[in-house]
Amino acid sequence: MLHYDFIYKKIYAHYGPQRWWPADTAFEMMVGAILVQNTSWRNVEKALENVAPYLYPKRMRSLKEAQLAQLIRPSGFYNIKAKRLKAFLHWFRDHQFDVCSLKGKSREDLRKELLGIKGVGQETADVMLLYGFDKPVFVVDAYARRIFYRFGYDMPGSYDPFRIEVEGDLSQDLLFWKEFHALLVEHAKQHCKAKPICDGCPLREHCMQRMG
Ligand code: SF4
Incomplete structure (x- = not known):
């Protein structure tokens, strides 16, 4: 074969x-990776447009979950995805929103951490590893x-x-x-x-x- x-x-x-990935920052990439769960990229683009002013970790974290859900509505399953984004932001905050230092972790350690976030399954974790943290997978x-x-x-x-x-x-x-x-x-x-x-x-x- x-x-x-x-x-x-x-x-x-x-x-x-x-x-790939079509994003300006690693944070935007990871938000997109959660929004694209069970929907098409076209719907994600609409949600990203709405949420564009908040595509900064601290700013997005300041939003209430219900506000975030309304902004990402076009991506579908918006209440669940708002919860998942909040869980991701909580984890990211615990790491000082520091993509560079997270990149310094081994692929396996970082994968385990991402899989520990509620709503981040294997496919989402691997997409984040690959395009957000530059880990081959x-x-x-x-x-x-x-x-x-x-x-x-x-x-x-x-x-x-x-x-x-x-x-x-x-x-x-x-x-x-x-x-x-x-x-x-x-x-x-x-x-x-x-x-x-x-x-x-x-x-x-x-x-x-x-x-x-
Ligand atoms: S379109 Fe898919 S099924 Fe058809 S030849 Fe190509 S790989 Fe095979």
Whole structure:
């Protein structure tokens, strides 16, 4: 079976660099990572527009949970997400809102800390690690699962074994992991949708599930 980076090479050549995450600061990135849970990025953009004046940790922390919920309403599940943002801000405050010193922690320690925040699951924690704290990690989301299974890889069903299997010895650099996740999302949106459009797919030649 072809190595996982075959997929990377093919989709990188097809779609080009994605340069994720679309945010000006690590804090904005992490707010976006919570807002995007169970919704599309388009809805997140609307919520981010509303909350733009508060995209600073102390300022956002000064908002009451109900005010924050109203501002992020377009992202859906806004009451739950406001609670999660508050929990994240509480944790961030405990670390003096200091992204630089948090970056100094090991990937495993930081992952454990993020997973300890209420409402931050494995996918959200890994997206934060990768794009907010510059830690190399493979993000296992529904798109990655769909593409890897369809392509023909016999992947583990649960999150961490899937992630560890793809990461291998983590010998690739940070940019590789940043691009890999972004490219898989792009590929799932353009070709490997719920109903795949296999015509013109860059993986078609080797894909076990190609249609037509
Ligand atoms: S050939 Fe079809 S099923 Fe396979 S990766 Fe491409 S779009 Fe998905």
